[in-house]
Amino acid sequence: MPTKQDLLEFVTSWADGLSMIRTAYEKNDDYKAIALEFINKHYLFDEERVLFKPTLTNKTIFRNSTDEALSYFIGGKYSEDTGFALKAYESININETNTVIEKDLIAIMGILDFKLVNSDESMRVAFTFVLKSSETGLKIKIHHSSPII
Secondary structure, eight states, X not given: OOOHXXXXXXXXXXXXXXXXXXXXXXXXXXXXXXXXXXXXXXXXTTTSOOEEEOTTOSSSOOOOSHHHHHHHHHXXXXXXXXXXXXXXXXXXXXXXXXXXXXXXXXXXXXXXXXXXXXXXXXXXXXXXXEEEEETTEEEEEEEEEEEOO
């Protein structure tokens, strides 16, 4: 059974993964491959159905496949997808986490504060990850996030 610390480490790994995609993009490395690794590491798309409601979607609200998630994180499939993971975040802070760890339910929700480079502003996002244990560790089964306005 995972612990609250395991869930916090998972969310930290997720946030660090976004930074890795951005760094690869800035260095003209294969950021698409890094983004696919990020998705495969953190989401269950390759194993079973996943529900994903990203933070900044307005026209096509859900991204329930690997290709759709990839489009959201680096752009491509939908015109509204400008590459969430390609934005220059100086830091991503995790706050106010709440967890549920029960027999068949593993969930964490909280606030992610995305601070942009060279800006005093940050984007505050409420997130919920419903996780499932897989052979390779915890992975997201349901991801819902939305900006806090």
